Amino acid sequence: MPGEIFGVIGPNGSGKTTMFNSVLGQITPDQGRIELNGHDITHKSPQQLNQLGVGRTFQTLQVFGKMTVRDNLIVAAQEHQGTMFGRMFAPGDSGLGAKADALIDQFRIRHVATRRLAS
Template sequence: MTSPLLKVTNLKKAYGAIQAVGGVSFEVMPGEIFGVIGPNGSGKTTMFNSVLGQITPDAGTIELKGKTITGLSPLELSRRGVGRTFQTLQVFGKMTVRDNLIVAAQEHHGSMLSRMFAPGDSGLGAKADALIDQFRIRHVADSLAGTLSYGQQKLVDIAMAFMAEPDLVLLDEPCAGVNPSLVGGISSLLKELNKTRKGSFVVIEHNMDFVMDLCHRIMVMVEGRVMAIGTPAEIRANKQVLDAYLGN
């Protein structure tokens, strides 16, 4: 049996009287694209932020490749191969696309001192260029990111997460606000990155066609709890899920 890349056990986080995450457990296997769906306010982002060290969970353990990572800082997690994208864009509008990528990597690239004395951009430019080609954004690489369409900025945002060469990337609503014509492109890009970079992903998304087409398995969260985990076909056929969420 392969051991899980990410293992979350009994994760809990409350905000006052609101139990945002109420005891969530799941495993993500190496190479897996794992979807997370659920109504607004069901605790998806809170779960992400707990896994990613952005907030401290009240209870639960998080393991990466068998090692406990509960409570580690986002920077430490990044060094251990965990990347993320946020529900809202994190792109610097007044910098070029290429510089956005380079700066995203520098955040995680050794100490301030080692960065000051590193020769040139120590290979980051080449890494950025490889991603620019893979993301098919070469034609805008030297444009200020703020001049791009929202969908294109979203692509840049996703590319930034890959600069640190993560084993696991958590993406919070990569299709939110993106023109429907670009959604298929994001999906095929993630499939390609999953293959070529052996990346594992956890993807929160409300776009059901996207999730069902992209993910190997899907977790349904409702009111801070796991309602179901299964393949897209199993989730589609789950009566409880249909009643609570999917069947309108």
């Protein structure tokens, strides 16, 4: 249900990572069905799943060290704005700055927003 948070626990080799790889479209299950809000997503690619809002974070963070915190948020938000080709010819800001600012306020990180990650 919306807002629910689950943990997955199990012994080594019981299939936790395999389940996440299946849900994220990195491998295709031989059997069974994966649904998102009642829709079958079993055979969607990671790119298609990302567009639907299904994402994954790894323990090794992939961020742009030479860019500011705010600009990193803008880059991440761009992924939900159509194709790369479309974005190249989109007008200026497209509301991404406002989206980044809303996240900065939500997570109360305004004091570091203009800091480069690897300063």
